[in-house]
Amino acid sequence: MQRHWFLFFLLAILNLTTGAQAEPAHDYGAWPLIDARADYQRAMTDRVAYLVEQGETLSVDDVQSLISANPAVLARPETSVLANGINSGAIWLVANVSNPTADPILRRVSVGTGWLERVDFFLITEGQQPQHFVGGDRIALGHRSIAKRLPSADFLLPPGKARLLLRVETADPMVVPLYFSSITENHSREQAEAIFFSFVYGVMFALSAYNLMLFAGLRKWRYLFYSLYTGTFVVVTASYNGIGMALLWPDSVGWQQWAPPLFMLCFVSSGLAFATSFLKTRRYRPRLHKTIQAIGVAYFALFGVFFALDKQGMALQLAFLVVPVFTVLMLYMGVSSWMAGNQSTRYFMLGTLASAIGASVTALTVDGVIRYSRLGYHALDIGMVVDAILLMLALADLTRKNKVARVTAERTAQIDLLTGLNNRRGFLPVAESLWSLSTRKGGNVCVAMIDIDHFKSINDQYGHAAGDRILKKIADELDNSRRKGDLLARWGGEEFTLLLPETDEAEARTVAERFRHNIEQLVVNDHGRMIRCTISVGVASRHAQHVTLEHAISKADEELYQAKVQGRNQISTGRTSDAA
Template structure:
């Protein structure tokens, strides 16, 4: 049995020895034939434990085997990490120095020190970071870029980084041609992002000015804060706007993260109308925003940037998740715009979660993972813009529906008095100004009160609906058909003289007389009395209505079921 186990034991021992020796066997980076990608896997890592180290002390410790091999192409040590050293062995197999550009660090790192050594001699040392004014060698969107001349033979590159914020250490050695191509690509991408965000900000600001809907104001603020946040953490702000204000650079990213989360909660509460639909959820969001802002202020006063970073990342993540959770509640299922909100906030949440976990070190630091929040917010902004547009259409539809209800009789669907007065004014002024004929018919159903009392209001409603349908079928498009009140109806007929109006009234009288309503045991017949007037000397529409009303009174006094005008047209008796 022991003989059978011996080969396996030797294999295990060999693996252990390989693991222990891996740090010393780190493969050098050949600068005269540069490979593509980040060099984290080719580096060694050392974290300070007992105070700051000089580059010579760090070199000694690496040579003593205290360094650990890099575990990923882009190294990430999380929030509050100790100062960290990277060692990268370089090899120039040519006989002449090679010009390269070392791209390293993130824009929020407090201190960076890059040292180039050969045979123990310091050839060049460079320092930067957001605690130093001037933003030396910072290229927005890319990182800190240091030009170096790599001598022939073997040399070493040492990088020291320190930050209470997430300590992310990408390091890449590029040729000038590769760097120029990347710089051009990044400028194009960021130009698209900022242009897209700016257009949405202006568009929603104009909608707020025109419509006075706070959803558009909060959404504009939400997008503006994201643009400012992106402007800050991509390095554009520190490189272009506040290069001599490192204190602002140290805190603006974290402050923008908290304010961005608060503006998102404000937008969600306004868009979802939580004050009316979910007041408890609104109180929770207000409490969450208060906790985020107060925590930020306390950490700023105490000068605890690590706590500030943890709070900012945690709050922005919670705020984004809260926005998404509000979208999947039954609160918005009744509206199509709510579907856009749900999809938008889920995109934003997914992007924010991926980027946050990436910066924290829980996910591999890749370009896609790090940029997930940009992709998520752009998708979110697009979907929310569609949702807001749809919300405007819904509001306009609701407004038109409300106006229709205010101007139409709910039972018959005909105009009511308010609707008639609004639309009749134009017809009256046109007739008066151009001296065109205009007539008016007033109709009253005979014995309607007795019908209601004897057969019930349901049958009375059926009678009104039947007469209303008859009037709509019998009148032209430009005529105004109105339920004037109770069992009275009014027809305003442009381009119609008295004879034509009388003929129409007589046809309507006969048609109403032919209407029969069925009760449980018998049929009920209807009839109507008509008063007709034409515009002659009247200066006000009300005068024409009063004249038709007088003729209607004459028709009712004359026995009903008849048409009366200035010259009464007697109809068949009831």
């Protein structure tokens, strides 16, 4: 692997100042000394010295001769982890190891960075052949001296003194956390790191799987894009950390070099696809949407050309360019949507900001600008977890708002806008349930149909606007006159319907009479004009087990017609039967 892709947008600038990060060489007189009995639990690069190759590739003998001739070529790291930035050249770590005991001591020497291309370990003891181990992601897992994700070597240190040299080569950021410990301590450290990655990857995979299920159920593309976004982040980080090679493609060195830039393009593309879907740029920002699509197509086309020409270096440079463009576009879309009034964008912006800050802190850490720490080194992973969780909250918030809007729309569709009563669509489902319940329990239930007498004449005399106001007043009076539990609705025009559960024919007639009387006494003052109205009511009671609500409404409508024929402003009642 040749690039720590996610950090390009800072590293490209910081690389100009990399030379200023290394301390001037000092003459320490002798090689640094490590006590072989020590079991260092943390990185201890600050206990060794290092020198940077200047153009030519040096051999072990060249390094020893160079240091002997001029000890000032050695520099000492200021922190426990050497961070020299990108394109800093191959480096040599050197130290003497002292074993003051009479027995050999087994120690594992390892470098805790998974993207280094090649690490050579040398142990030189007097009178013996140098021991040489090799690791790095340009070497197939089975061909490494120890088949592990991180470059490692096990040395049996003899009594007396030995000389330890490591040559580290990479075009990525030169981050060298050197460990010198027992194998047991090494395993403990690896387990702790495995727990951390398990947490990060577990969260991301869980979110990815959950959103994939949401997509399968709801068929909303934003869930699929979000699933791909979180899933490809895991694949990308696993590829550059060496986890992918250790678990999935141990012998595919070529694929290990091409996987990071390819997965990176997939990660960025799915992130932008999610952002455009979530923020609805196709509808609200069509020009920006087309621009993003064009950029995505261009990136993949260029990657295909570089792959066909076997220009892996240029593909990595392209991947470097993708990251800052991705970050800027995500932030720009978030800010634009926020300014346009999309409140759900607050989670989106916070998430994008978290990942950008995490990437920046990790970039500054691996480039040596800020003091190395495990928190800073893993800030990118932590930032992406925060980003993923916040984006999930954004999706949940958007889903909640869509549900509220849908429920509101459905409720609005069931409400008569003029009177505020249920309309026929809102009345029938509830009435059917109440009717079925009364039928099962064998209880009484009645239906009433109500019509305003001579309402057409009112519209003709006073106008339709006045007619609407009078209709609203009458609806309010009917609503106030009904009993708690009765279901009232505007059936259409000047007609209303009323369902009376647990009510026999006599009770229903009493309720209807109260309605008729209250409306008869109602005087509507419309701009100084005193207007009176009356109503006619038809009531139908259920007297057979299998009578449907539809039959009852039809019977009540017949009774309403009889009330009008008989002179209006009165009530007519009838009974339904199976034959109705």
